[in-house]
Amino acid sequence: MTEMHLWPAHPHPYRGELLSSWLVRLAHANGLKVQTFCRLSFGNEFQVWNRDIDRLAPAWLLDTMSKKTGTPLSRVESATLHIYKGKLFEHEKASGQLPWILPLQIYHRKRMGFGLQFCPQCLAEDTEPYFRLAWRVAPFTFCPTHQCMLHDQCPRCSQGVAFHRIELGHPELNSTNPLCICWSCGYDLRDSERAPVHNWSSHAFQSWAKALRLVENGAPINSRFDYSKLSVLHQMTKLVLSDGIRGRLAEFIATETGQPKPKKLPGRFPVESYRLPERHQAVGFAWWLLGRWPSRVKRAWHAKSLRFNWLLRDYAEAPVWYRTFAKNIRTAFLEISHQ
Amino acid sequence: MNTEHLAESAIKLLDLDDVARIERIRSPRWIGYPKAKEILTKLDELLTYPKSHRMPNLLIVGDTNNGKTMLIQRFCNQHPADDNPNGDGVHVPVLYIQAPPVPDEGRFYNAILELLFAPYKPNDRVDKKQLQVIKLLRYVGLKMLVIDEIHHVLAGNLNKQRAFLNVLKFLGNELQVPIVAVGTRDAFRALQTDPQLANRFEPAMLPRWEMGTDFLRLLVSFERMLPLRKASNLHSPELANRLFSMSEGYIGELAQLLTKAAVLAVESKEERINENVLDKVSWVSPTDRKRQVDRAM
Ligand SMILES: [Zn+2]
Ligand SMILES: [Zn+2]
Numbered sequence: 001m002t003e004m005h006l007w008p009a010h011p012h013p014y015r016g017e018l019l020s021s022w023l024v025r026l027a028h029a030n031g032l033k034v035q036t037f038c039r040l041s042f043g044n045e046f047q048v049w050n051r052d053i054d055r056l057a058p059a060w061l062l063d064t065m066s067k068k069t070g071t072p073l074s075r076v077e078s079a080t081l082h083i084y085k086g087k088l089f090e091h092e093k094a095s096g097q098l099p100w101i102l103p104l105q106i107y108h109r110k111r112m113g114f115g116l117q118f119c120p121q122c123l124a125e126d127t128e129p130y131f132r133l134a135w136r137v138a139p140f141t142f143c144p145t146h147q148c149m150l151h152d153q154c155p156r157c158s159q160g161v162a163f164h165r166i167e168l169g170h171p172e173l174n175s176t177n178p179l180c181i182c183w184s185c186g187y188d189l190r191d192s193e194r195a196p197v198h199n200w201s202s203h204a205f206q207s208w209a210k211a212l213r214l215v216e217n218g219a220p221i222n223s224r225f226d227y228s229k230l231s232v233l234h235q236m237t238k239l240v241l242s243d244g245i246r247g248r249l250a251e252f253i254a255t256e257t258g259q260p261k262p263k264k265l266p267g268r269f270p271v272e273s274y275r276l277p278e279r280h281q282a283v284g285f286a287w288w289l290l291g292r293w294p295s296r297v298k299r300a301w302h303a304k305s306l307r308f309n310w311l312l313r314d315y316a317e318a319p320v321w322y323r324t325f326a327k328n329i330r331t332a333f334l335e336i337s338h339q
Numbered sequence: 340m341n342t343e344h345l346a347e348s349a350i351k352l353l354d355l356d357d358v359a360r361i362e363r364i365r366s367p368r369w370i371g372y373p374k375a376k377e378i379l380t381k382l383d384e385l386l387t388y389p390k391s392h393r394m395p396n397l398l399i400v401g402d403t404n405n406g407k408t409m410l411i412q413r414f415c416n417q418h419p420a421d422d423n424p425n426g427d428g429v430h431v432p433v434l435y436i437q438a439p440p441v442p443d444e445g446r447f448y449n450a451i452l453e454l455l456f457a458p459y460k461p462n463d464r465v466d467k468k469q470l471q472v473i474k475l476l477r478y479v480g481l482k483m484l485v486i487d488e489i490h491h492v493l494a495g496n497l498n499k500q501r502a503f504l505n506v507l508k509f510l511g512n513e514l515q516v517p518i519v520a521v522g523t524r525d526a527f528r529a530l531q532t533d534p535q536l537a538n539r540f541e542p543a544m545l546p547r548w549e550m551g552t553d554f555l556r557l558l559v560s561f562e563r564m565l566p567l568r569k570a571s572n573l574h575s576p577e578l579a580n581r582l583f584s585m586s587e588g589y590i591g592e593l594a595q596l597l598t599k600a601a602v603l604a605v606e607s608k609e610e611r612i613n614e615n616v617l618d619k620v621s622w623v624s625p626t627d628r629k630r631q632v633d634r635a636m
Contacts (some may be wrong), residue, residue: 008455009428009478029428030457030476031471040458070424 007041010069014130018054018116018217019079020132021066024164024179033132043066049164050135052104054136055081056094078218081136087219087227088137099234100138114275116161117150118180120192129180129190133162134216138272139233142281144209144216146196152276157185160205200259204287221275228319229290235315235322236286244310251306253285256296262307294325303327308333324326344570345563352566357605360566364601368410370506370560370594373553375410382414385554386432386483390515393539393635395493396531398489399521402543404591407521410545411485413433417481422503431455431479433488442503448472453477473513489522492584493529500529504536509538555579557590565601569611573597581617596622616635 009029013022027037029172030122036040038048042064053061058078066073081101085092085149097103116135122143123129134140135150140257142149143195153160165183180189240250241264242300253260262281264273271279300306311326312318318326342350378399401407404458412435421430436454439446448468452459452608457475459468477482492503511518520526522539530537538599548554559571567569573582586593600612609616623631 003457004422004424006422006424006429008431008457009426011427031474032458036460037458040460070422090421 004070005068006070007068009251010071010267011077012069012071013079013129014126016132016134016218017063017079018133018136019057020063021055022079023043023053023177024166025128026065026069028176034164035168039040044261054133054210055098055101056092056238071238074214079133082132083133083308084137084215085220088215088230097272100230100272102136102138102272112160114152114160117141117163117276118189118192119146120190121146121148121194123180124190129178131161131179132216133218134212137215138279139208139230139237139283140212140215141276141283142197142209142212144192144212145333148210149197149280150276151192154182154187154188154189154196157182158196159184160191163294200257201282201288201291203285203291207291208251208284208286208287229324231319232322233283233286234271235311235318236289237282238314239306239310240282240285240289241271242310243268244307245305248305249300250282250285252300253288256287256311257285259284297325298329340570341570347584349564353568355566355603357564361602364565364598364605368423368564369409369413369597370557370590372557372560372562372590374545377414378545379414381543382483385517386418388517390496390513392515393518394511394515396518396520396540397509397544398527398540398543399519399545400524400527402523402547403587404589405547406547406590406594407545408487409594411487411519411521411538415485420479428478429455429482429498431476432482433485434476434481434483435485438488438491439484440491441495441497444469444503444506447492447503447506451476472512476510476514476516481514481535483517484510484514485519486519487521490504490526490529491522493522493526500534502532504530508536508539548583548590548593550588552584554583554588557593558582561593561597564567565597565612567601567610567612571604571611571613573612577614578612578617580616583613585617585622590627592625596620 007026007030010030011025011029012130015020023038024034027034030037031039035049042048042060046058048061057077062076065071066076081098082117083090084101089098094097102115102117104112104115111255114121116131117140118135122132122145140150159182162183163179166179166181168183181187182189183237197205211225211230214220214222219227239254241251241262243264247264248260248263250264253259260281262278262285264278265274271282274282283328297306301308308326308329311329313321342353342519345353351361355363363425373434381397383393391531397412399407415435418433420432423430434454436450439450445465445468448463448465448471448581449459450469451472455475457471459471471613486507495501507518507520527542530540548557558579562571562573571578573579582593582596597612599622600616601622604610604612604616607616607619
């Protein structure tokens with residue numbers, strides 16, 4: 001019939017849609033279960049769901065999806081977290097923690113983690129519910145459009161989101177559930193609570209929401225937004241969650257803002273492995289610190305809640321403006337201790 | 340040179356060298372004639388028929404090599420599938436499919452899924468494949484299902500025949516599209532044994548040609564399309580009678596015969612089809628061919 005041999009159903013990715021979400025919709029549109037569709041389309045020897053395809057999509061997957069849906073390869077690639085390169089993180093790497101990107105923690109095919117968040121109102125407003133790239137981003141703890149908190153688990157059964165598992169264990173089901181149905185208990189995630197964001201510092205939350213809107217739009221180059229700010233924000237969040245002088249920095253911000261301290265995991269964990277409520281709290285503290293730059297950081301330092309040598313600790317990629325500031329503080333410190 | 344015997348499109352081909360001209364003669368061409376046009380009109384009406392739970396169906400009946408397939412392919416070519424890479428799925432207004440050699444529902448679905456280039460499990464359960472077929476045919480916007488060689492599935496075991504016809508009925512109802520079946524007289528007879536089905540399939544006959552005005556007109560149409568430099572006057576009584584008996588009134592046979600003769604006319608520099616060319620063309624009449632096959636078996 002046709003020369004291109006496209007999949008008969010080849011819906012294109014929605015705006016900001018994750019590759020994995022699109023792939024599951026493709027399988028369903030073609031009348032197959034995800035696992036069957038992938039086995040038939042990519043071959044038995046290629047495993048799709050034992051890896052984080054949104055972060056590290058293999059070339060054979062991207063190529064096939066491009067060819068079979070008539071979608072330019074560049075568009076297919078922009079359905080992966082690759083679009084945040086140079087914005088949220090510097091380099092892609094095959095393993096280990098990527099700054100600001102939530103890990104999926106894949107054990108075989110099961111995802112044990114809570115690395116995919118969702119806004120119930122966004123899902124409810126979709127003609128066909130789909131999952132967004134932005135929802136894999138650690139500081140994306142609330143929806144800038146709906147001003148409500150995201151969720152990182154099913155409110156009924158507390159399992160993480162894993163829409164590729166929807167039909168597993170339902171041999172009778174062919175492929176009909178929308179992606180917003182909990183794979184584990186069948187709850188419709190669109191019915192989850194819309195908890196309003198508690199806006200305790202209007203300036204911090206304004207900057208935060210502005211950054212999230214950019215993240216949601218694929219982090220475009222914007223002359224009025226310097227992405228290095230997000231890198232410094234990451235360093236500040238690390239400091240807020242660090243053990244240094246018994247968590248004095250978090251203590252300091254809590255006192256200044258009247259907000260409760262974020263609960264800390266025992267030991268050293270990357271920001272990205274924190275669950276949503278704690279992460280939200282820590283990132284909020286970091287945004288507050290960045291406000292009125294650099295006066296609040298200086299104040300924290302004067303209050304002995306922050307040591308100058310932490311500012312650049314494990315932070316080789318620090319932007320110049322930040323590095324300059326850290327050096328100035330060091331000079332000021334040396335002068336003080338000299339007197 | 341006098342080119343009054345040729346259609347505009349054929350005159351242009353006279354400029355080609357002999358090799359290219361022969362290639363054009365051998366490529367398939369469509370010759371319209373009243374009965375075919377009537378059926379094409381009928382098909383166009385069916386294609387735009389408003390969706391309902393009782394769609395009308397059509398059974399095109401004709402003997403082997405009497406132009407059924409050519410006619411239906413003519414129709415399908417006018418309503419081609421479109422990859423629609425910028426849209427959500429391919430567009431398939433008309434799906435043309437050959438019936439499987441036996442009335443086997445699973446194989447029928449496999450054939451449909453294969454035509455759609457859909458990923459599918461050939462050994463999946465029949466009900467699952469049926470679901471997938473219905474889902475996809477809806478998705479691609481199917482408006483008509485054409486099943487050629489329908490007599491294949493109407494031969495043999497009566498129960499299986501009935502079961503298969505029920506599948507067709509189910510598909511038609513479910514998708515709300517007309518089904519056009521194409522087959523021989525055997526198919527027509529099989530359908531007549533079930534009044535309910537006979538009701539749903541209106542027959543359209545493509546009878547064997549008889550010697551008469553229509554046949555002479557057909558010969559004129561053929562002549563106008565064959566790029567030969569001289570007029571053959573195929574409709575002259577001697578040639579017409581000869582062509583009629585050689586083709587035994589089957590239009591498919593006639594088309595083949597005239598193609599061979601026209602090629603010979605170019606090669607021999609005769610540049611027209613006459614008794615001489617017809618003497619030399621290697622031709623076995625359909626009846627003799629059938630006898631040869633029967634003897635070999
Ligand atoms: Zn939202
Ligand atoms: Zn659940």
